[in-house]
Amino acid sequence: MAWQRVDLTTAQIDHLKTLVTGLVSTNESVLDQHGRDESAIAPVRPSAVVMPRSTDEVAAVLAYCNKEKIPVVAFGAGSSLEGHVLPLFGGISLDLTEMNKIIEIRADDLLVRVQPGVTRMALNEKLASSGLFFSVDPGADATLGGMASTGAAGTTTVRYGSMRENVLALTAVMADGTIIRTGRETRKLSAGYDLTRLLVGSEGTLAIITELTLRVFGIPEKMAAAIVRFPTLAEGVSAATTIVRSGISIARCEFLDAKCIKNVNAHDGLTLAEVPTLFFEFHGSPQGVQEDASSVKDIVEEFGGSDFEWTTDEGARRKLWQARHNAYWAGIAANPGKRAVSTDAAVPLSKLAEAVTVADELLAKYKYPYSILGHVADANFHCFIVTDPSKPEELEEVRHVTHEITMRIIEMGGTCTGEHGIGSGKIDALVAETGAAAVGIMKSIKQSLDPNNILNPGKVFN
Amino acid sequence: MAWQRVDLTTAQIDHLKTLVTGLVSTNESVLDQHGRDESAIAPVRPSAVVMPRSTDEVAAVLAYCNKEKIPVVAFGAGSSLEGHVLPLFGGISLDLTEMNKIIEIRADDLLVRVQPGVTRMALNEKLASSGLFFSVDPGADATLGGMASTGAAGTTTVRYGSMRENVLALTAVMADGTIIRTGRETRKLSAGYDLTRLLVGSEGTLAIITELTLRVFGIPEKMAAAIVRFPTLAEGVSAATTIVRSGISIARCEFLDAKCIKNVNAHDGLTLAEVPTLFFEFHGSPQGVQEDASSVKDIVEEFGGSDFEWTTDEGARRKLWQARHNAYWAGIAANPGKRAVSTDAAVPLSKLAEAVTVADELLAKYKYPYSILGHVADANFHCFIVTDPSKPEELEEVRHVTHEITMRIIEMGGTCTGEHGIGSGKIDALVAETGAAAVGIMKSIKQSLDPNNILNPGKVFN
Numbered sequence: 001m002a003w004q005r006v007d008l009t010t011a012q013i014d015h016l017k018t019l020v021t022g023l024v025s026t027n028e029s030v031l032d033q034h035g036r037d038e039s040a041i042a043p044v045r046p047s048a049v050v051m052p053r054s055t056d057e058v059a060a061v062l063a064y065c066n067k068e069k070i071p072v073v074a075f076g077a078g079s080s081l082e083g084h085v086l087p088l089f090g091g092i093s094l095d096l097t098e099m100n101k102i103i104e105i106r107a108d109d110l111l112v113r114v115q116p117g118v119t120r121m122a123l124n125e126k127l128a129s130s131g132l133f134f135s136v137d138p139g140a141d142a143t144l145g146g147m148a149s150t151g152a153a154g155t156t157t158v159r160y161g162s163m164r165e166n167v168l169a170l171t172a173v174m175a176d177g178t179i180i181r182t183g184r185e186t187r188k189l190s191a192g193y194d195l196t197r198l199l200v201g202s203e204g205t206l207a208i209i210t211e212l213t214l215r216v217f218g219i220p221e222k223m224a225a226a227i228v229r230f231p232t233l234a235e236g237v238s239a240a241t242t243i244v245r246s247g248i249s250i251a252r253c254e255f256l257d258a259k260c261i262k263n264v265n266a267h268d269g270l271t272l273a274e275v276p277t278l279f280f281e282f283h284g285s286p287q288g289v290q291e292d293a294s295s296v297k298d299i300v301e302e303f304g305g306s307d308f309e310w311t312t313d314e315g316a317r318r319k320l321w322q323a324r325h326n327a328y329w330a331g332i333a334a335n336p337g338k339r340a341v342s343t344d345a346a347v348p349l350s351k352l353a354e355a356v357t358v359a360d361e362l363l364a365k366y367k368y369p370y371s372i373l374g375h376v377a378d379a380n381f382h383c384f385i386v387t388d389p390s391k392p393e394e395l396e397e398v399r400h401v402t403h404e405i406t407m408r409i410i411e412m413g414g415t416c417t418g419e420h421g422i423g424s425g426k427i428d429a430l431v432a433e434t435g436a437a438a439v440g441i442m443k444s445i446k447q448s449l450d451p452n453n454i455l456n457p458g459k460v461f462n
Numbered sequence: 463m464a465w466q467r468v469d470l471t472t473a474q475i476d477h478l479k480t481l482v483t484g485l486v487s488t489n490e491s492v493l494d495q496h497g498r499d500e501s502a503i504a505p506v507r508p509s510a511v512v513m514p515r516s517t518d519e520v521a522a523v524l525a526y527c528n529k530e531k532i533p534v535v536a537f538g539a540g541s542s543l544e545g546h547v548l549p550l551f552g553g554i555s556l557d558l559t560e561m562n563k564i565i566e567i568r569a570d571d572l573l574v575r576v577q578p579g580v581t582r583m584a585l586n587e588k589l590a591s592s593g594l595f596f597s598v599d600p601g602a603d604a605t606l607g608g609m610a611s612t613g614a615a616g617t618t619t620v621r622y623g624s625m626r627e628n629v630l631a632l633t634a635v636m637a638d639g640t641i642i643r644t645g646r647e648t649r650k651l652s653a654g655y656d657l658t659r660l661l662v663g664s665e666g667t668l669a670i671i672t673e674l675t676l677r678v679f680g681i682p683e684k685m686a687a688a689i690v691r692f693p694t695l696a697e698g699v700s701a702a703t704t705i706v707r708s709g710i711s712i713a714r715c716e717f718l719d720a721k722c723i724k725n726v727n728a729h730d731g732l733t734l735a736e737v738p739t740l741f742f743e744f745h746g747s748p749q750g751v752q753e754d755a756s757s758v759k760d761i762v763e764e765f766g767g768s769d770f771e772w773t774t775d776e777g778a779r780r781k782l783w784q785a786r787h788n789a790y791w792a793g794i795a796a797n798p799g800k801r802a803v804s805t806d807a808a809v810p811l812s813k814l815a816e817a818v819t820v821a822d823e824l825l826a827k828y829k830y831p832y833s834i835l836g837h838v839a840d841a842n843f844h845c846f847i848v849t850d851p852s853k854p855e856e857l858e859e860v861r862h863v864t865h866e867i868t869m870r871i872i873e874m875g876g877t878c879t880g881e882h883g884i885g886s887g888k889i890d891a892l893v894a895e896t897g898a899a900a901v902g903i904m905k906s907i908k909q910s911l912d913p914n915n916i917l918n919p920g921k922v923f924n
Contacts, residue, residue, distance in 0.1 A: 201652055378650045441642055444910045
């Protein structure tokens with residue numbers, strides 16, 4: 001399935017223009033914009049950018065690219081942290097942002113139908129007036145198609161699940177242009193192989209998603225937030241895993257280390273104490289929320305947690321979570337001109353304190369600024385490591401350290417990626433973690449569904 | 463991928479005996495026992511029964527059967543309602559019940575590792591002393607391997623999810639004997655294709671599951687049950703869907719029609735009023751449970767619900783749910799010597815009242831005793847229709863009616879199966895529901911992973 005870079009001929013570009021009503025561009029700035037994401041991986045330009053406006057147009061483009069053996073990489077918001085949208089072997093960047101209609105909001109069925117270019121914030125803005133919200137929240141304002149393709153998760157996953165649990169049905173176009181519908185608009189389904197969950201998280205290597213049916217939830221009657229400080233990193237994360245084991249209902253539970261708090265203070269004009277901190281959110285009935293918060297307070301105090309601050313004020317709650325979401329950019333802002341590499345380990349609950357400590361100790365040996373934060377109730381955490389993009393040898397060294405962390409995590413029974421995906425940077429880690437036999441099965445599936453390997457070549461596998 | 467019946471030669475049986483330490487049997491009563499399940503489908507004997515005791519033995523058997531082109535059908539408790547375990551084309555029944563070890567209970571990680579022959583009740587008995595429980599509850603005391611293979615769900619799915627959400631990792635043997643490990647013992651995972659969820663619900667057609675890592679939960683601090691009666695079927699189910707939309711946390715919400723209540727009264731010695739009834743269960747903190755129940759009471763009363771009876775007594779709660787679980791056998795017991803056919807429709811929430819009414823009206827036109835019950839908070843319901851197994855023309859007619867119901871459900875945007883699976887009886891319905899293109903993709907995957915079609919031939923597809 002090896003590729004060399006594919007640059008389109010003028011005839012091919014002209015033909016593509018007959019297949020879509022949107023733009024087909026080879027403008028340099030458009031190519032540049034589609035050649036990078038939020039990762040620190042060096043940009044790679046596509047040969048052309050193609051903007052379809054319907055499932056049928058996507059089908060026509062894929063049928064043509066399959067015949068001509070042109071690589072196709074889907075593009076949404078470009079917020080991937082693993083280089084997913086980089087067209088490593090040229091070909092076209094299939095920009096789906098003009099397919100951004102919210103097709104239908106079905107409040108009575110607690111579901112919505114959207115095109116893949118709709119962003120999660122645009123959807124939530126529209127849903128608010130129906131008293132509903134879409135729960136998956138990776139921080140960035142990603143497109144829903146991109147979030148499905150990468151199996152995104154985020155701060156609310158502990159309560160509401162990731163994309164895997166919240167995508168009910170898909171329309172997708174296979175490599176040869178065949179249009180399929182997977183799943184059903186029902187809350188339960190046991191009809192045949194679970195193609196929906198096979199496509200979710202397949203990182204654009206099996207199909208292009210052109211429509212999604214998503215589960216939505218009623219906005220809770222009451223939401224409250226709390227902050228608590230800890231003497232050490234290990235105590236903070238141990239408190240979080242104990243809360244999960246207790247079965248207390250938490251909607252969010254995020255850990256930020258002292259450096260992370262320092263960065264968000266500077267970026268968001270806050271004055272939080274610069275020590276290891278847990279942010280919580282509670283959703284439910286007024287009494288239930290209070291009861292949950294009070295149970296959490298009891299547990300965190302056993303782990304040396306102090307200054308438990310609690311608020312039901314909507315403005316304060318939003319400000320807190322905005323700061324959390326800005327943590328990535330706050331880390332970069334603290335180091336102007338730099339880029340960040342993010343790890344994405346998840347481990348069994350009981351290994352979290354050890355895993356975070358191992359990562360912290362390894363990173364402390366190097367010169368690179370870093371901070372640690374995470375969705376600790378799911379035992380998933382990120383190390384943000386800042387490097388200078390003008391010094392490729394720095395990126396090389398950082399990659400070496402993150403690989404070392406990843407291998408230690410895998411030894412503990414963890415995974416190299418809880419939510420960011422494999423992309424092109426963790427191909428070896430996937431094999432180390434899952435085994436060559438299981439990766440061989442994944443490749444068989446890829447080979448049978450995309451025999452010419454036109455869909456996002458160079459991602460997930462070599 | 464067509465098959466004719468395969469009967470093993472003596473040499474083949476002798477060779478299989480060298481591959482496993484358990485029994486290899488052609489005893490007639492053993493063959494009979496492995497040739498039927500809880501469905502009304504006519505029994506079909508395997509040519510031999512093989513009982514492996516380890517993953518390696520399963521691998522040796524599959525490698526051999528693949529070479530010899532011998533069909534392999536996995537067997538557990540035999541509680542399928544869709545004929546999954548019937549060896550339609552002979553070959554071997556691979557009985558996994560001797561692989562019944564609970565390998566490890568990891569309370570700190572909220573997970574367990576089990577062999578596939580462990581039943582859900584055996585697991586829960588063992589877990590109780592750790593204050594934990596495994597949530598998926600299909601009624602029957604099925605094996606966990608069988609539950610994973612069929613993507614089982616049940617009464618608690620509304621709160622805790624189905625097998626799809628609760629299987630974290632698998633060891634499985636592919637058709638050629640290759641052993642793979644899928645998933646990871648983490649709460650989040652985004653590493654490569656989701657093979658775990660591809661195998662869960664694949665009905666034994668893609669691999670044989672030989673080990674499972676399952677998510678478990680802490681036993682809730684408080685559990686309470688409630689019963690409420692309704693004037694009509696439609697009002698009962700509408701109340702249930704309204705409760706779901708309200709976001710109130712319910713652990714179980716089951717509907718039983720008047721005939722169903724009559725059957726369970728007779729079977730379990732109860733004296734429930736024989737009218738449409740909802741059974742509820744609430745899990746949580748003492749105050750939370752009370753608050754949830756009170757909110758539910760307010761809603762059901764809007765829909766004409768009356769006699770809201772509530773209990774936190776553990777004996778009464780258990781008795782209620784035992785009666786619910788016995789509903790299937792109670793329906794058969796009321797008609798001695800008969801067998802039951804069960805439908806398994808699920809629809810979008812807003813269509814549930816209409817769907818149940820349509821099914822009720824269609825069934826009322828025929829002479830067959832039936833009752834309706836369901837996991838209505840998930841908009842999934844079953845019609846149990848009783849037929850005489852000695853009159854194949856009756857089964858034929860019942861199949862005709864259930865197919866008519868299924869097609870109406872599919873037209874409403876529903877599915878032919880919320881939790882029982884396709885088996886051999888809903889192959890056409892799967893195509894009608896999902897479309898030939900998506901079923902074609904499923905077949906491509908099957909073809910690439912089991913090119914000789916030895917794994918459960920005649921199920922899911924023709």
